[in-house]
Amino acid sequence: MTDAAATVNGSEVDQSRRRFLTVATSATAAVGAVFTISPFVASWEPSERARAMGAPVTVDLSKLEVGQMVTYVWRRQPIYIFRRAEQAVQDLAAHDGRLKDPKSLDSEQPPYAKNERRSRRDDIAVLIAVCTHLGCLPKQHFQTGDPVLGTDWPGGFLCPCHGSRFDMAGRVFNGSPASTNLRVPPYSFPAENTLVIGQDEDTAQGAA
Amino acid sequence: MASVDAPTQGGFRGWLNKRLPVDSFIRSQLLDYYAPKNFNVWYFFGSLALLVLVMQLFTGIFLAMFYKVGDTTAFDSVEYIMREVDYGWLIRYLHSTGASAFFLVVYLHMYRAFLYGSYKTPRELLWLFGMFIYLALMAEAFMGYVLPWGNMSYWAAQVIINLFSTIPVVGPGLVEWIRGDYGVADATIDRFFALHVVAIPLVLLLLVALHLVALRQTGSNNPDGIEIKEHPGPDGKPIDGIPFHPYYTVKDVFGIGVFLTLFAIVAFFVPTFGNLFMEEANFEPANPLSTPEPIAPSWYFTPYYAILRAVPNQRLGALLLLLAVLAYFFVPWLDRSPVKSVRYRGWLFRGFLALFTVSFLALMWLGMRPATGGYVTAARVFACGYFAFFVLMPWYSRRDRVKPVPNRVSFHA
Numbered sequence: 001m002t003d004a005a006a007t008v009n010g011s012e013v014d015q016s017r018r019r020f021l022t023v024a025t026s027a028t029a030a031v032g033a034v035f036t037i038s039p040f041v042a043s044w045e046p047s048e049r050a051r052a053m054g055a056p057v058t059v060d061l062s063k064l065e066v067g068q069m070v071t072y073v074w075r076r077q078p079i080y081i082f083r084r085a086e087q088a089v090q091d092l093a094a095h096d097g098r099l100k101d102p103k104s105l106d107s108e109q110p111p112y113a114k115n116e117r118r119s120r121r122d123d124i125a126v127l128i129a130v131c132t133h134l135g136c137l138p139k140q141h142f143q144t145g146d147p148v149l150g151t152d153w154p155g156g157f158l159c160p161c162h163g164s165r166f167d168m169a170g171r172v173f174n175g176s177p178a179s180t181n182l183r184v185p186p187y188s189f190p191a192e193n194t195l196v197i198g199q200d201e202d203t204a205q206g207a208a
Numbered sequence: 209m210a211s212v213d214a215p216t217q218g219g220f221r222g223w224l225n226k227r228l229p230v231d232s233f234i235r236s237q238l239l240d241y242y243a244p245k246n247f248n249v250w251y252f253f254g255s256l257a258l259l260v261l262v263m264q265l266f267t268g269i270f271l272a273m274f275y276k277v278g279d280t281t282a283f284d285s286v287e288y289i290m291r292e293v294d295y296g297w298l299i300r301y302l303h304s305t306g307a308s309a310f311f312l313v314v315y316l317h318m319y320r321a322f323l324y325g326s327y328k329t330p331r332e333l334l335w336l337f338g339m340f341i342y343l344a345l346m347a348e349a350f351m352g353y354v355l356p357w358g359n360m361s362y363w364a365a366q367v368i369i370n371l372f373s374t375i376p377v378v379g380p381g382l383v384e385w386i387r388g389d390y391g392v393a394d395a396t397i398d399r400f401f402a403l404h405v406v407a408i409p410l411v412l413l414l415l416v417a418l419h420l421v422a423l424r425q426t427g428s429n430n431p432d433g434i435e436i437k438e439h440p441g442p443d444g445k446p447i448d449g450i451p452f453h454p455y456y457t458v459k460d461v462f463g464i465g466v467f468l469t470l471f472a473i474v475a476f477f478v479p480t481f482g483n484l485f486m487e488e489a490n491f492e493p494a495n496p497l498s499t500p501e502p503i504a505p506s507w508y509f510t511p512y513y514a515i516l517r518a519v520p521n522q523r524l525g526a527l528l529l530l531l532a533v534l535a536y537f538f539v540p541w542l543d544r545s546p547v548k549s550v551r552y553r554g555w556l557f558r559g560f561l562a563l564f565t566v567s568f569l570a571l572m573w574l575g576m577r578p579a580t581g582g583y584v585t586a587a588r589v590f591a592c593g594y595f596a597f598f599v600l601m602p603w604y605s606r607r608d609r610v611k612p613v614p615n616r617v618s619f620h621a
Contacts, residue, residue, distance in 0.1 A: 027400075035586075041385075044385050044386070044388055044399065045384070045388065045390050046384060046387075046390065046395070047388065047395065048390055050388065050389045050393065050395060054390055067414050071497060073497070075390035075391065076340050076389055076390045076391025076392070076393050077390060077498065078497050106247070119279060133370075133522050133524070134366075134367040134370045134371065134522070135366040135367055135370035136363065136366070136372075136499045136503065137371075137497065137498065137499040138366065139499075154396055155530055160499055160501045160502070160503065161363075161367065161499060161503045161582075162579045163517075163578075163579045163580060175520060176520070176526060177517065177519065177521070178329055178520055178522055179522050179523070187412065198507070
């Protein structure tokens with residue numbers, strides 16, 4: 001077996017040639033197996049229908065009062081839309097020291113929301129209401145000094161699952177299991193009181 | 209004993225044995241298979257796990273006849289099973305109680321291995337197959353839990369699938385691939401159904417077969433951790449062994465009787481087991497806009513869940529959860545003790561085993577409590593205890609002052 005010059009029926013067997021053929025056949029079969037498995041793997045991607053259902057959502061902001069929040073669903077994710085008071089936006093800078101990522105450097109958001117208020121416009125905040133820890137729905141705790149969250153609570157969100165806390169701009173507080181701020185979806189304001197979630201300058205020409 | 213499948217054998221049995229090795233299989237696997245004579249109560253759980261597997265397959269097949277997969281139909285079809293299918297409630301409760309029973313007997317079965325060193329040489333592979341069964345069982349239980357599409361189902365799927373998002377680079381794309389949508393959706397439940405009823409049960413059956421073949425190869429360990437094969441009698445059979453049939457088949461039948469009695473009491477009278485086996489929030493349909501409070505996985509996952517929540521960093525938490533499960537795989541190589549059974553180990557090992565036991569149970573309890581203040585601190589302490597058992601094992605198992613192991617098993621008739 002190990003003998004390179006083994007004989008079969010009196011004639012010599014070229015073992016190295018045999019080994020080469022075995023390896024070459026196996027390698028070809030392995031490549032073929034990868035190609036064969038790929039459609040099955042691809043079938044798990046979001047289907048055409050799921051992608052089509054991910055179309056932009058239009059929201060009328062005219063009835064949204066200061067301090068009020070509405071929830072819409074875009075791409076099966078709940079989206080929080082709320083109007084912040086001018087004072088609340090100014091107060092955001094006051095607790096930068098207690099945040100993990102105050103400048104949103106490691107967080108996910110479109111370029112126009114990569115700022116301290118994490119929004120296009122000062123007043124309107126648009127956040128994906130999926131906790132960046134493990135995906136629960138953070139609950140609204142807008143009242144400052146909330147009895148549950150302590151007297152120094154500046155208002156924001158608390159995730160009921162694992163206790164992550166976020167401020168009024170969706171920025172995560174130190175001591176939370178989540179390590180990044182709440183994500184911001186792409187959005188735009190075609191008119192003063194109209195918000196379109198899932199569409200901005202980048203996506204306008206593209207797929208959406 | 210005359211060979212029962214000799215060519216001279218006549219009649220139907222002879223005809224059959226010429227074509228299928230029935231008699232020789234029974235002989236080699238049951239009559240001539242010698243198991244140690246000193247098995248105790250810890251040795252019931254392997255056969256019970258096999259029984260529960262068969263029960264789950266049976267009740268599961270019937271549930272699949274009435275269940276309608278899909279995000280708009282699943283919840284209603286489960287209610288239909290519960291209210292309108294004759295004895296549908298019973299079939300479902302047998303299946304849901306069976307899931308918890310499965311984990312209970314598997315945990316006791318695994319604990320037996322810790323007590324008596326059953327994972328040690330030459331049974332490493334046997335242990336690994338068992339661990340793969342445990343992993344497959346976790347996947348099976350999780351996906352089965354999602355199928356009723358109650359609110360806890362939905363959010364369990366959301367949280368567990370999101371664990372994969374912590375993987376660097378590929379995480380977010382991987383999560384979308386698993387769900388088949390931008391959130392947990394119809395596509396998700398459909399594929400979970402296929403995996404739960406076809407793919408994973410097949411994998412489980414294959415692994416169980418490998419587990420049993422490996423067991424037959426090495427033979428069972430026993431409470432004394434002595435290799436009975438090393439002490440054969442004049443007939444070549446181990447002196448401390450007895451034929452599996454009839455001695456252990458009868459013992460296992462007795463165990464099954466006790467188990468089924470307890471099982472029936474739970475299935476009939478307390479199927480939800482005080483929110484532990486079935487959670488209240490899951491009697492409401494899935495609602496993507498409302499996370500149930502409190503959110504907790506089934507009791508058999510809570511130790512790992514408590515570890516996950518104890519870590520204030522998401523990636524590290526997910527990593528520790530993974531390590532907590534994978535740690536079991538390495539135990540045969542972490543344990544450097546010259547003896548197997550806890551009976552002949554010293555106080556060092558016993559102390560660490562006690563620490564592990566307390567930590568596991570405490571984490572199980574903490575995983576059901578809210579993730580606040582003292583609970584999180586306690587979870588951190590016990591998570592350290594849990595990992596200390598594994599990480600320090602190479603040290604304390606070697607340092608331990610073991611007692612001399614006798615040649616023969618101790619047996620009190």
